[in-house]
Every structure is written in structure tokens, then in C-alpha cells.
Amino acid sequence: MKKSRILGIAVGATLAMGLSASAFATDGYQLIGIGQYAMGMAGAVVAAPDDPLSAAMSNPAGLALLTPQAAFSAEIFNPTRKTNFGFGETGSHSNVYGVPAIGWVAPAFGDGIVFGGGVYGTSGLGVNYIQSGVNGPAYNMRGNPPSPGFAPGTINAYSSITFMQMAPSLAMKVNSHLAVGASLNISAEQGSFVQSFTPNNNAFFAQQSPAYYVGGGLNLASPSWAYGVGATLGVLYKVNDMVTLGATYKTPIIFTPMTWQESGEVGPGNVQGGSGQYSGHLNYPQQIALGLAIRPIPQWLISVEGQWINWHATMNNFTIYGPWAGQSSVALPMHWTNQWVANIGTQYDLTNWLQVRAGYTYGSNPISNADTASNLLFPAVVQNAITFGATQKLGMGWKLTEAYMHAFANTITGPAGSSPFYGNQAPSATLAENSYGLQVGYDF
Template identity: 30%
Template sequence: MGSFNLNRAMPLSVVLAAMSAGSAWATNGHVLHGVGAVNQSMGGAGIATAIDATGSNFNNVGSISFLEKSSIEFGAELFMPERSYTASAYNGAVSGTLDSKTREAVIPSFALVYKTQTPWTFGFSAVGIGGFGVDYPADQANASGQFNPLGLPQSQNGFGSIYSNYQLLQLTPSVAYQINQDWSVGLGFNLDWASLSVDPWPATTPNASGYPSGSHSASAWGQGFTVGTLYKVLPNLSLGLSFKSPQWFNDFGWNSQYPNGAPAKYTFRLDYPLIVGAGLSYKPVEDLTLAADLKWINYRNTEGFQEKNFANAGSGPYVRGFGWEDIWAVSLGAQYKLNSRFTLRAGYNYSDNPIPSNQQFFNVFAPAIVQHHLTAGAGFNVTPALELNVAYYHAFENTQSGPFISNGGPGYPAINQAVPGTQITNRLSEDSVSAQVVYRFE
């Protein structure tokens, strides 16, 4: 198999991925629609294809058997979201819009696949797979009486400045076994690392001065597994199935303080959802590959996402969780090889919005509401072994609205009821450019 050295490449991959992980905004809920420039430019479709190691090991570990050669891949994505929110009260008599500071994120990807002379194929990937983040300024009343009521300080029943940053990195060693020339099955173990900061932190009991700060990043480790299979029904038609378990995390924990300086210590658990997917790949002609995936993302049974609304406690109400719904995601992709050197790719991705209107109020910190994505990319073989890939995608702006939700305080409706005459509107769009280098071993 040439000079490919698995033992040397593995430690290098972990170091590079850990150093490069940045805050990520994701596109199917808080889940990236695709990983690596090749898979992203295909709209994220990769369950029944075997085009690149990064997309194959992430989408369906059973597909790595059908990669043509052993390979190693490095990639990076520059992610550029645009976010804002409008809050109004008294039927719009008081209203204001605040824009989040744009914080570009660099999202890493690394993968390798080692094909043996036996039916066994070994894989590994280290990729940023999701996250969220906002950085909204505080607001105050002005001469015209117009302001964002949520942007007021906590002492005036607002939140003040709002900040969140969630990062998620996943390492997946895997193994696939090719049962025959048309059928392969695979198994992978997922080791996850996440970092979370939110300020103010509304998911713990307040004191008389308000909610404590969660600006100091807390980290947690998680784990799960993935299984997959790919079957070639015909020489030009493949079907794939993938099951990725929930990623079960330890609790995040903070040593913090309330606005009045009193100490605060609290924890929060935020798991990653179960994802079940099916895909097909069809080659009407030798140089054209068409792919389609369907995924179900199970937020309603995921710790941290399934809980919703306020909980009442002796010292005051606190937010129980994000309150997200399950979503379906569809990925469509096409790849056409112009010649031995140039390849063109394009795709489309759609996902449901996981945040219902009555939970928009609680998700100013994480407005993961984009639904439509267009993707494009290209590959260039510098040499027969070395390939350079680039990709771009745009997630079109989506706007979702809902009422303020009462915390049951004096002069407000009962807890968890809509506050009349109020509205919160979240907006989000995204752009991304990425590059990926692939080296295939003889």
C-alpha cells in the first residue's frame, strides 16, 4: 500500500483539530449540513457516496470501504453568519433592533482512510460538527422612547448585552468490513469535546440582582457511536443507511457570580442529538454522480434541547432548556468530472426550523433558524495523487417571530404564558468558504 503511515498521521490529526476548533454556527438546527469542502459542496449528501474520506467517515462509516485508495485530508472552513433580533412591547410602541457583531469562525476538518489488502478498511476523522453564537450589545432608552426592551439592563427587566459561544469537535475512529464487492458495513466510536459560554446565564436560579454570568467558557467531554452500511444495488446505483447515537456529554460547570457580586455555582447538560439517515447515489453516466440524503434529527429527546419554558424556584424562575423540535433535513448533490483534472460540484440543502414560535423568546442566544442552502464547489487534481477542493455555500436569511413568555412576575400573566402586545423576531443568514486538500496513496 505504499508509504502511508497510520501511526504517524493519527496524533498529528488530533493536535491540528484541537488547535483549530473555533466557534461554529451550524445549518440544520445546530448541526453542520456537511463537513469538508467536498461534502459541503454536495449539499451535505454523503450517506450513499464514497467521494472523500471526510464526508464518508462523517456521514456513513460503512461507505469508507468503497473509497478507491487510502488517503489523508486537511480542510478548513471560514464561516460568516449575520444575525439580528428585534424586540417590541406595548403593541410596537416600544421597539428596537440589535445586530450581532459578526464573528467569523474557522472550522477544521481532518480525515484519513487506510485500505488494507483484506476486506477491512480503517478510518479516522476530526471535524468541527456544530455550534452556535451571538454577540448582541446592550441598549437603553433614547430621546424618542424607542429601544429594545430585552437590551435593557437586568435591573430594568431586560437581559442587557447577550453573548453565547458553543463549539463542538468530534473525533471518530472507525472500521468497515466489506462483506462482498457490493456490500459493506461499518462501526465508529465518537469522542466529543465541547465548550460553552453564555452571558447572562438564564438556566439557573437568579437572585434579587438577576442572572449570573456564564462568560467564562466551560468545557465537557462526550461520547457516542455510529453505524452504517452501503449496498450497491446496481453498478451505478447505491443505497446507504446511517445511525448516529446521541452524544452523551458530561455536565458543563461554572464558578461565577451574580450582578451584585454574590457567588454563583451551577451546571448544565447539553447533549448532541440522535441522527438517523438514508441516502442514494446514482450515476446516469460515468462522469456524473447524483446523490440525495434524508436525515432525521431527534432534538425532542436530547438533554438540554428537549426541556422548554421557565421552571419556578423559590428564588425565581429560570430557563429549563432550548425547547427545540425534531427536524428533517434533505441534501441533494451533483458531481461532474469535466476531465481527468477538473471536477464541478453543486448542491442544495433544506431543513425544518427546530424552534417553534413560542420558544423564539428563549432562543435569542441560539437562533438556529436557517432552512435553505445553496452550495457549489470544484476540485482540481494538481497531480494524480494530490487534489485541491474549494466550496462556497449561502444559507438564505430566515426570520422567525414569537411573543415574550411570562416569568410569572408581578403585573405579568401566569408563568409560561405569552405576554400580550410583545414580539421577538430572530433573523439569521450565513455564508461560508472552505478548502480541502486530499492526498491519495498508491
């Protein structure tokens, strides 16, 4: 009997696997900001970049206004994730992630032109759910032919996608009002995911049952690397000493495919997959951001920003190509919509060595309640976050920056009967987040 037949499972009828992208911040699975200045300002830095990290990532034109300097940021990201596969709520087993970043800026190629950039962890999402003691879909292999049914067992649901980016940048101060810049976004992503059901046949054998059950599902657990490239274009315009305007456009980042070598898979609709290579593209979306920075007085900065992220182009469906029976690919429907994000941040210079800041960000939810079951491994559903931060100028060019972010818990709940494992409860996903960061900077 072919293994693809043995792995046949009723999970497929409504299985809509999530990829994962270690649950980073509010904007889908994208960090609110890179570095602790940007985080303390709730990401509202397109019109007010202040260090190499916030400039190279959010608006490379800001590099042209900076003195030669370098910055290193380390962040502890702590998401809380819960889901209901239809058998009661369960929590994720992984909840602490590290997010490093390093950036620099220095003069280059003549007066008014600078070279800068950085290397960052830019985004990600992930869960690790194990729920035992449930009755899930499986095949009774003692039947002739094997018949679908239900058996006690364990749900395994795991996802991890991490994005890293290097962004060499050039910027130029055109005149006293205008600065422009561009970054080349050289990126790498690593992805793996599992959503499967494993029957506990020991329970049947202990009762001397003649039944033997086999489960299955998608199991692309081996981490796979992919590489991509895109660009960011930015502009800053200083209207006067009080008002500055900023704008950026980020092109899509087009990645090579992630690949997995597997002995067999089961896709949505119980589509059988044989032994061989499976692959899929996960590109990063294009984005547009507009910002306004105002200084009512020299020591007080207020920055607001609006952002559009084209998630629908990259997260509507994830298509897996491979040796599927009767077809070359299957589509896993996530159905993300485009996201609108509004950020506001403020900073005040209390003394000539101490700055304090705070911010708020709102992002529309790209995942609807109707698509909950398709995104249980993609719980990118938080919408509201607050941030706080401070910088101490220590002298001799050194400065220390700290930030804290809290994203308030949000839950989406799907319609009854849509559980991917046929549970009798409605599927749901909940996400809340905290992050704690420290950054060291040095002015040359």
C-alpha cells in the same frame, strides 16, 4: 443584604436563556457536511462518500471503498445574525469563525478492512449582542424594601457553544456489493452564555435622582468544557453500477456536565441563586439518515438524502443545577422539535482532472414562532441553502477541493408582549449564512 437579593430582577418572569451552540449551517446547529466535497454536495453523501472526511462523519462504511489517503479542510464560516429584544433590531458583533477538519484512511487488520477517521469541528452556534439605551427591568435599591421597576441601561446577550469530534473508524468491504463501518465519536464541547441587563445609574445621578438601580440575569460567561462519547454505524449497498444505497445511525452523544463557579444568579421566574457551582448537561442528538446515489452515466452522479435529527430529546429544556433558593434546579425552556432534512447534490466530471458539483438542502425549522423569546441566543432558524464546489486533480496524488454555501435569511417572530426584557416590540431572530472552504487531499 444577600447578593442574590440584590441581583433580583424582573427579567426572570419571562427569561428563557438560550445556550449557544457559532451558528453553523442549516441543520439546527449542525454543519451540513464535513469537508468541502460534502459541503459542495449539500451534505447528500450518505450513499456517496468520496473522501475520508465525508465518509467518517456521514457514513463510515464508505471508508472501505477508498484508497489510502488523507485530507485537510479549512472553512471560513460567516453567519449574519440579528435580533429584537423588544427595543428595535440589533446585530451580532461576532460574525467570522474557522472550521478545521482532517481525515485519513489506510488498510488495517487484513484484506478488505480499513482504519480511518478524522478530527473535526462538527457544529456550534453563537451570538454576541450589546444593546444600550434601552429601558430594562431592574430593582430600585433606595426603596425599603427594594422595588421592581425600569431604568435606562444595556442588554448584554452572549452565547457560545463549540463541538469538536474525533472519530476513529473501522470499515470492511464484505463483498462486491456490501460495505459496513463504524465510528467511535469522541467529543468535546465548550459552552458559555449570558443574558443580563445592566442599568446606567450615571444617568440617574446626573439628574440628581435619589434612585439607585440594580439589574441582573443569568451570567455563565466562563467557558466550560464537557466531554462525551457516542457511535455511528453505517452501511453501503451497491445495487449495480448505476445505483447505490446508504444508511447511517448515530447514537446520542452523552456528555459530562458543564460547570460554572458563580457568586450569584437569577433564573426564570426570578428564582434567586446563591454563591456556588452551577451545572448543566447538553447532549448531542441521535440521528438517522438514508441515501440514494444514482449514476445515469459514469461521469454524472446524483445523490439524494433524507435525515431525521432528534433535537427534542436534547434541546427541549436546558436544566441548570445549583444553589437556587428553595429548589435544586431551574429549567430553561427552548422547546425544539425534531428536524427533518432533505438534501440533493450532483457532481459532473468535466474532464479527467476537473469535477464540478452543486446542491440544495432544506431543513425544517426546529424553533416555532411561539418560542422565539426562549431562543434569541439560539437563532438556528435557516431552512434553505445552496452549495457549489469543484475538485481539481493536480497529479502525483494531489487534489484540491473548494466549496461555497449560502443559507438564505430566515426570521422567526414571537407574539407581542413576550420580550424577555419587557420591550414593547415583538421579539424576533434572523439568521443567514455563508461559508467558504478549501480542502487539500493526497492519495498515497
